[in-house]
Structures are given as structure tokens and as C-alpha cells.
Amino acid sequence: MKIICRKSDLVKAVSIALRAVAVRSISSIQECILITAAHGYITLTSNNLEMCIETKVEGEIEVEGKIALDAKMLSDIVRKLPEEEVTIRTDDHMVATILCGKAVFNISGKDGEDFSGLPVLEKEDRIEISQLTLKDVISKTIFSIAQTDSNRILTGELFEINGSGMKVVALDSHRVAIQRVELKESYGHKKVIIPGKTLNEMTKILSGEADDIIGMYCLPNHVIFEMEGTTVVSALIEGEYIDIDRMLSRDYETKVKINRQVMLGCIDRATLFVREGDKKPIIMDIQDGFMKLNIDSVLGSMDEDIDIEKEGRDIMIGFNPKFMVDALRAISDEDVSLYFLNPKAPCFIRNDKESYTYIILPVNFVR
Amino acid sequence: MKIICRKSDLVKAVSIALRAVAVRSISSIQECILITAAHGYITLTSNNLEMCIETKVEGEIEVEGKIALDAKMLSDIVRKLPEEEVTIRTDDHMVATILCGKAVFNISGKDGEDFSGLPVLEKEDRIEISQLTLKDVISKTIFSIAQTDSNRILTGELFEINGSGMKVVALDSHRVAIQRVELKESYGHKKVIIPGKTLNEMTKILSGEADDIIGMYCLPNHVIFEMEGTTVVSALIEGEYIDIDRMLSRDYETKVKINRQVMLGCIDRATLFVREGDKKPIIMDIQDGFMKLNIDSVLGSMDEDIDIEKEGRDIMIGFNPKFMVDALRAISDEDVSLYFLNPKAPCFIRNDKESYTYIILPVNFVR
Numbered sequence: 006m007k008i009i010c011r012k013s014d015l016v017k018a019v020s021i022a023l024r025a026v027a028v029r030s031i032s033s034i035q036e037c038i039l040i041t042a043a044h045g046y047i048t049l050t051s052n053n054l055e056m057c058i059e060t061k062v063e064g065e066i067e068v069e070g071k072i073a074l075d076a077k078m079l080s081d082i083v084r085k086l087p088e089e090e091v092t093i094r095t096d097d098h099m100v101a102t103i104l105c106g107k108a109v110f111n112i113s114g115k116d117g118e119d120f121s122g123l124p125v126l127e128k129e130d131r132i133e134i135s136q137l138t139l140k141d142v143i144s145k146t147i148f149s150i151a152q153t154d155s156n157r158i159l160t161g162e163l164f165e166i167n168g169s170g171m172k173v174v175a176l177d178s179h180r181v182a183i184q185r186v187e188l189k190e191s192y193g194h195k196k197v198i199i200p201g202k203t204l205n206e207m208t209k210i211l212s213g214e215a216d217d218i219i220g221m222y223c224l225p226n227h228v229i230f231e232m233e234g235t236t237v238v239s240a241l242i243e244g245e246y247i248d249i250d251r252m253l254s255r256d257y258e259t260k261v262k263i264n265r266q267v268m269l270g271c272i273d274r275a276t277l278f279v280r281e282g283d284k285k286p287i288i289m290d291i292q293d294g295f296m297k298l299n300i301d302s303v304l305g306s307m308d309e310d311i312d313i314e315k316e317g318r319d320i321m322i323g324f325n326p327k328f329m330v331d332a333l334r335a336i337s338d339e340d341v342s343l344y345f346l347n348p349k350a351p352c353f354i355r356n357d358k359e360s361y362t363y364i365i366l367p368v369n370f371v372r
Numbered sequence: 373m374k375i376i377c378r379k380s381d382l383v384k385a386v387s388i389a390l391r392a393v394a395v396r397s398i399s400s401i402q403e404c405i406l407i408t409a410a411h412g413y414i415t416l417t418s419n420n421l422e423m424c425i426e427t428k429v430e431g432e433i434e435v436e437g438k439i440a441l442d443a444k445m446l447s448d449i450v451r452k453l454p455e456e457e458v459t460i461r462t463d464d465h466m467v468a469t470i471l472c473g474k475a476v477f478n479i480s481g482k483d484g485e486d487f488s489g490l491p492v493l494e495k496e497d498r499i500e501i502s503q504l505t506l507k508d509v510i511s512k513t514i515f516s517i518a519q520t521d522s523n524r525i526l527t528g529e530l531f532e533i534n535g536s537g538m539k540v541v542a543l544d545s546h547r548v549a550i551q552r553v554e555l556k557e558s559y560g561h562k563k564v565i566i567p568g569k570t571l572n573e574m575t576k577i578l579s580g581e582a583d584d585i586i587g588m589y590c591l592p593n594h595v596i597f598e599m600e601g602t603t604v605v606s607a608l609i610e611g612e613y614i615d616i617d618r619m620l621s622r623d624y625e626t627k628v629k630i631n632r633q634v635m636l637g638c639i640d641r642a643t644l645f646v647r648e649g650d651k652k653p654i655i656m657d658i659q660d661g662f663m664k665l666n667i668d669s670v671l672g673s674m675d676e677d678i679d680i681e682k683e684g685r686d687i688m689i690g691f692n693p694k695f696m697v698d699a700l701r702a703i704s705d706e707d708v709s710l711y712f713l714n715p716k717a718p719c720f721i722r723n724d725k726e727s728y729t730y731i732i733l734p735v736n737f738v739r
Binding site: 078081082085086087106107108109110111112113270271273274277304305306307308309310311 | 445448449452453454473474475476477478479480637638640641644671672673674675676677678
């Protein structure tokens, strides 16, 4: 194999491929990135057996071929190369020589024959979505997935497409995050659970440009994401997702409108008195025109008043401050509306068109 | 005690005082910052028994007094306060109430009576130096101090003042870093060894402005640094520093002039093949007009040619790449001059007026 490409193109492609490289894998070949030069394309492939990435590099092929190179070593080398043309060539002993400017690197690689590449799948029902939107809905829900494996379904997110509506749900035993977006076209009903890990990596690959389109294929056991030059294939989580529609009550006794940044600042200060593992709730005492926020711990106490607009009854209710902070940070509106039923019932944070809904369970407290 | 000050002033003073707070001290009082309001001044004091800081905060004293507050807690609270006026008041039970905007914090403090404050020392022979210069000479030498305590003297830096010249030296068993600066005035001979820890903290306190002056007092057992509003006192390291003058040979057989950034980039690439704890040297093969840099390890190999200007003999010599990188990074000149005698003798990197000298011992290698 002998290929020539620009350093910047190579760095970009390697950094994408790196996201699906296996770490401490049983088969060390999957800790490599496979470089393939064939049929006029240079492609980099990585596969950690849950997720697989194939990405193209612009460049010139002088001799076709392939080689698997240790991903970390390849990434470290290409990032440190001078900003010039890079040549990668292989010899008969699977040694790769990387030339750039006056620098010459020799590293040993592996034959690409044993490398598990992109699975062959039948692609049908392409769903199109802006990369910005996809990145956005993931980052505004992903913090709510369960961190432990005890219920594997909860370590992923539900993606449900129905007509032109897409709903994304993440939940653990204390909270729910829901995002709804409108797609440009209408599609048949699709419902898949995508692993949280895959989604986390996707947020790093997605361009964040509204005009860049991603094609998404929801297959029985896989999801495929197709971007310009890059394809990501991920296994799905099998099983039936929790039915959240029955949780979505619209009843409330108290509605509070509050400045999001002011509330965030206040909770941030209150959490000074919460130590890791400590379950101290912040207590909200909601009255006409203001909310008293209080925290009381062995370390000290804090009280602060925040101006609010209130409809309905007064209420006093306690929350894990972290869950409140996560939800408030995921919202970009200046003011947010909080809906309460009683001190034992979850709080809903949602906007009128329900493009987002965050549900947080309250915490008992002693007064 | 009751004091009122601006949040920004308080944050700045606390972050300075924090640098001398004891960590896991036997006497937990030294983990506090002492706030004193007396004689028209609000001062914060910290003392980890090696180093002591006293810094003033602008503000208003309504009731004189003092209180020692847990440094970490105080720092966390003040940083998170809204940008408004801060009031700190104490009650008879040594509880401090911090008020800012609509936020009220209560934390318990300690009586300041047991707090070890700034030692009382006779200040004489003030040496004046620009804060920028002091910060600069420390940061360009500190990486060369010994990291282990086996020879305590080497964990500090020698500061020697003679007339209007100040020489700063840091060394471990593999290398030496020397900086020389001209002071504005002339002073009597002074020679002190200042602990590396103190100097590290000083680089964070010093303003980095050429016009800000610092007063330095070299006393028998202490050094005092006096800045606008802040005084730092540090214990000195006792003993006799290594006599470096006899190492400073000016003989050489080979002189090389090289672009500093190009050499740094090249060594940086070579170190990809060096793993932690591995003692692989980089080998410089110096010939007319160019230097071949080579590294060869189990991970792979790299070769690169760099254009140089050479005077004298050809030489092949090996170095620990980290030491070379540290020295080259500390220099700001575009081109540097390297002087070699033979493959067993140290390499000197210095400019003509010797405002800096870096000496690095070579490493044996097998070819």
C-alpha cells in the first residue's frame, strides 16, 4: 500500500475513527485502525464490536492495499506531524513507514485480514435530520440515562419516530428527560433504543451545523448514521422501553415561572454544602412572588430568596440539587416554568409546546 | 466582627491567601484563613508553617474583630457569590454569616487566638525587582529542581545577589538551569536557597507586570516578598549550595546554531516512542549543515533531519529528550546555540551574554 494525503485530513479522519476503537480488547486487532486503499478510496475503519466507524480520507492512492495500525500510536504520530503532505507506505513485513516533511517513522502493523470491519446491512427507510438537531437532542437528554447496568434498557435512549415527529427519551429511577423535534419529512413508525455510549461518541462526531444532514436507518438490530464521508453503525439495546406516556400527567396545583440563570446560580451556591454521597436536598418554599431556597447540612446553611411568578397553591418541596441543575442547564430559554402537584409528586419542567419535558422526583425531608 | 467588601476584591485576596493554607495539618486551625479587621485594615492570613501569606482586602470595617474560617469552604463560597457587596459578620458563638445579594450563608468558624500568623522579623536590605522579571526567572529554572527529598538543598533554588547582578540556579543530578538578570540598583552580597514550593506559589501570586515592583528581603532564615497589599514570608533551606562555577567550562569542540521551534517539534515527535520510565535517548548525529535526530524503541523508530549551522567537529551524542525539551521551552529566542565537547561531556545551551545557561548531561547509547 502507498497513499499520500494532507496532514489535516488525516488527523480529522483518525480522530473520528478513534471513537470506535476497542480498549483492552480480547482481540488486539480491534485496538487498531484499519487503513484501506482500494477502488479509489482511502478509508479508516474502527470497530469495538458495539460500534463501528468507517470514514474516508481525501488523498491519492499510489499502491492499493491495507494495514491495521495501533490506533493510539497512529493518532499520536499524525497529530504531531508538521503541516505537510503525509505518505504512508507498507512493506512485505507489515511495517508501515510514515513520511512527512523530513520526518520518517517506522511502526509495525498487522495484516488487515482478521480485522472485523463494517457489518453488511440492508439499508432501508432513510430518515434525514440536521446534524445540529441530533447533537442538540442527545446532549439535552443524555445526562438522564442510568449510570449502572442493572437495567440495561435504561443505559440507552429511546428514539421514536412517528410521522414527522421524533421523540427522544432518557430516564433513570429519579428523573426523565424528553425532547421532541419536528423532522422535515414524514416517516413510518420506528422505535429503537440506542446505547448511551454510542450517542456520547456521536455528539463528538456530529458537526453541529444546521445545514449538515445526517441519514439515520433504524434497522431491527442496528442503527446506521450516515454523514458526509463517515458511516457509524451501532448495535441497538434489545427489549421494550418503559412506557412513559402514563407518567406524563398535565395536572398541577402550583405553577412557577422563574429566571433560569438566577435559579441555577442559587442552586450552585447551595450545593457548596452538599458533599459527595450526601443526600441533602435543597428545599424550595414557594410562596406568592418569591421562592425561598434553603439547604442545611453539617457544613453550614444557606438561604436565598428568588423572585418568581406563581399561580396556584403555596408548596414546600425538596429536590436533589444535581438533578435540578442538570435539567436547568439543558434548557436554553431565559425563563422556565415548573409545575408541582404535591410534595410527593414529581416536578415537571416544560415549555408550552412541550419541545422539552424534564420530570424530577422530589426527595423527602424533615423540617 | 463585621466587614463589607466587594466580591471581586474578596475573591482575589482569598485566592492569594489560599496558596499558603496547610493541607491535612496536625493543627486544623492552619487549614483556615484568618480574617482580621483591626486598625482600619481587613487582612487575610494563611500559614502552612513553611510559608505564610498576609494580604489586605479593600473594604469597610463596621465592627473590629477576627475569625478563622475553613479556607476551602470560604474560597468555594466567595467564588460562587453574585457580583455584589459582601458582608461578613460573626456572632458570639463563632458562627460567621456571609451575606451577598439575597443569599445568606452560615458557617462555623474558629477563634483566631491559636492561629499562627506572620512571624515578626527584622526587615533590612530591601532588594527591588520587577514582578515580571522575578516570575520569569523562576519559571525558566524551576523545572530543574530535584523532585525527591534525598538532597533537600536541590529541592530549592539558589538566589545570589552580587552588586546589581542576580543569579538564579536550579539543578538536579542530570542538568542545571541558570538565569542571570541585572537589577536597577546595586546591593551587598546575598545568597539564599528558597524552597521550590514557595517559588511555585510565587509564580501564581506575582502579577507578571514589568512595572509592578516587589521588595525582597534575604534574612538569615527567611525570605520576605513584599508586594502591593501582600506579604509572603518563607523559611529558607539551610546548608551550602553546590558550587556550580567549576562546572561552567567554556571549552567546546562543536557549536551548533538551530531554530528552536523546529528542534522542539522534532523532539516532540521522537518522544512518541518513549514510554514512561523508559530511558530511551534521542541520538543527535551532528554533521555539516544538518543534524540527524533518531530514536529507536520497541514501539518503532523515527528519523528526522534538521538544518543547522555548525562550527567545529562532527559529533554523535544522546540525550534524555525531556531535559532537552524543558530547556528549549524555557528559552524565548528564535535560534539557540548548543555547545558540545565530546559524547561524555554535558551540552551547554546559552546565549552570548549568558543571561541563560542550561547544562544537560548526555546519556550513553549503543549503536
